Amino acid sequence: MSIKSQISNLTRHSFIYTISTFIQRAQGLIMLPLYTSPRFITDQSAYGDYTLIYTFMAFMNLFYLYGMDSAFLRFSYAKEYRRQDVYKTAFLTVGLSAFILSLIIFFASSSVSYVVFGPGDYEFFVKAAALILLFDTFSNLPYLILRVEEKSITFSTIRIIRFITELLLNLFFLGWLNLGVKGILYANIIAAVFNILILLPYQFSYFKGRFEKNILKQLLLFGLPLIPNSLAFMVVEVSDKYMMRLLLDKDTLGIYSANYKFGSILLFLVVAFRTAWQPFFLKVAESEDAKKIYSKVLTYFSLLSILVIILVSYFIQDIVNIPLPGSLQLLGKDYLSGVIIIPIILTAYFFYGLYVNFTVGIYIRKKTKLMIIFTGLAALVNVGSNIYLMPAFGIMGAAFATLLSYVIMATTIFIANQKVYPIIYEYGRLAFLLILLILSLSVLYYLEPGFLTRIVIVLALPLLLILSGFIKQDEIKALRSIIKR
Template sequence: MSILNQVKNLTKHSAVYTVATFIQRLQGLILLPILTDPSYLATRSEYGDYSLIYTFIAFMNVVYLYGMDLAFLRYYFLGDHSRETIYRSAIQFLSISGLFISILIYFCADPLSSLVFADPGYSHFIEIGAGILFLDTLCNMPYLILRAEERSVVFTLVRIGRFVLELILNLIFVVYFKLGVIGILYANLGAAFVNLLILLPFQFRYLRGAYSWEAVRGLLRFGLPMVPNGMAFLMVEISDRYLMPRLLNKEILGEYSASYRLGTIMLLLVTAFRTAWQPFFLKVAKDQNAKDIYSRVMSYYVFVAAFVVLTVTMFIEYVVQIPIAPGITLLGKNYWGGLRIIPIILASYMIYGIYVNLTVGIYIKKRSELMIIFTGVAAVANIGSNFYLMPAYGMMGAAAATLLAYMIMMLSIFYANQKIYKVRYDYRRLFWAIGYLAIAMTLYYIYDLNIIIRLLLVIGLPLLVPVLGLYKKDEVDSLKALTARFFGKTR
């Protein structure tokens, strides 16, 4: 299969996964006008509580999985045991350990509440979180099966089902019963349980395999080095949320978290790309032109990501102020003070996407132990810079610390990857895309740009491709063929 056809296959699955990821994240965006309305979450401080409990859940997800979600895909394609044995061993191990950890969390809810919220009075949040974590762990494995089998449409339909159910439950618990943050957790717990039931049929065939401790050891050998890596990565991702109520206050955390959620629009693209990318690059790893494929994918990702970052940066301030109901905007007016962090968060996630792209060598050469170095250094830099930048510059300082950490992760993995699995990237295309984005964002922060200038800056990025000749012959031929088909012509 040609490079372009391989990339088309990746793009097809990425597009479907984008729908799944978008639907999953859409819930947060749909609920944003509700959760930032004082009628449902009375204060920004309460939104800060919502942010903190999900910070805890995100962190503990790494502990529950032991890195097996990443190890499973690697051994599914390149392992010595049968796929059924690998799956049965993984799900059985995770079920037992997950139940044990959830029971432990339940009985330690008071001290954990003091640790997360600096107040033991939130132990009921922690208790419900333990149930959510256990159910999500069990749901994770059948989702991996769907990814490995490239059943992206089924994956998306199941995600949509969960989204619809959780949205309905949120409207019942939060809007109708006005239960606040506890209502959000009840909705999550109920949706996770139903989601698990729906996913059961997709794993029956794999449950016929025999449990193998040797297979578990192999998964753990690959996955466990990912656990400190995952924790360090989450420190990059969530340390600002944990430190902000202590260095600033919970009101500012609520304002910051709401705008941060809008900044995760870029994470939709990155998560969808990562979901399709990992099984894809492992599947083509033995192809003769594998490195050429990886290089081409990097170029396409950077251009698409830069365009998304630039577009959202230039127009998000207008979008959030559009009334969606009488007296209600996408983001409550009390939260508009955090909008200036959004471009920095968008850029941070774009850089994270480059980092994801660069993980090919780590997986193929089985050097997962290096990941903790990349994320560990970034986590230390993030926490240290937060202690300096947050008191001095508030929310903007926290966002800048996040950007710095992702840049460190990206540069360090690039250096290591080129040592162990050298890929020749098209640096000319990458330079122009990233350079143009950097200039446009600098103008955004320095000047008060009118909407015409913003539009011209967005249009200017795709125009770089023909103006500077940033294309290859097979790409032009493919575009001509696509154009001919579109207009009903024959070649």
């Protein structure tokens, strides 16, 4: 298969995953008019509670999977094992450990709630989180089956069904019954159970496999070394929220978290790309043109990401003020002071996307033990910079700490990747894109252009890319062919 065909295939799957990922993760954005309205969630502090319980779940999720998801993907392509045996072994192991872990959290909810929230009656939140974590674990591995089999449409359809279910339940528990954060958790629990039932038919053939101790050993040898890496990554991803409760207050946390969701728009793209990327690069690793493909993918990913950053950053102030029915707006008025962090968070997730791109050599050369170095250093930088910047600069300090952490992560893995699996990237084109991003955001922050000026700047970008020779004629033709498909 040619380079263009390979990239076209990756683009198609990534696009489909992007749609489902965006729709699923957009729930937080879609519900923001309710979440940030005092009629439904009383104040910023209550929204801070919502942030803390979901931060806890994101952190605990790595202990529920302990690298077995990545290990399953890795050994699904191994010729020496039957895929059904790999799945059965992983599923039974993860299922049992998840059940035990949820029992521990459930019965220790009083102690856990004090650690997460501080003084107060939050035991229900923790017990609900234990159930959600358990049910979501039973859904994670079936989704991997669909990824391995490249059933991106089925994958996306089920994700969308889950999203619609949870959205409707949110509207019922929060909008109709007015249960606040408890209503959000009720909706999540019911949707998670429904999701398990939908995914059952896709596992039947895999349940015919056998539990193999040798496979379990290989899965653990691959997956367990990823735990320190995942733990460090979680520190980068969520420590700012927890530290903000300690160093500032829950009101500030609520403002920061609500705006952070808009900054996470680029994360939708990165997660969708990552979903398609790992199976893709493992599949083409033996191809003669593999490194050329990886190089092109990085350039196209960077182009798309930077255009998204500029577009969202230039118009986010207008978007969040859009009036909605019921005297609501996309972001509650009490939260608008945090909009300034959004371009910074968007840029941070671009560097996370670079990190995802650079994992290719680490996985192919089976050097996953090195990943703790990249994420560990980033975690240390994150905690240190948050301690220093957050008290002095508030939410902007936390945003810059996040950006700095992802820059460190991307830079260090790039250096290591080039040593174990050298790839000649298109450095000139990448430098052009970075300069374009820096100049665009500098104009936005320091010159504060008006609405019409911002429209002119954004519309001029495609013309600039073509006239500068950045985009080549054969790439335009290839893009047209992909769109037609």
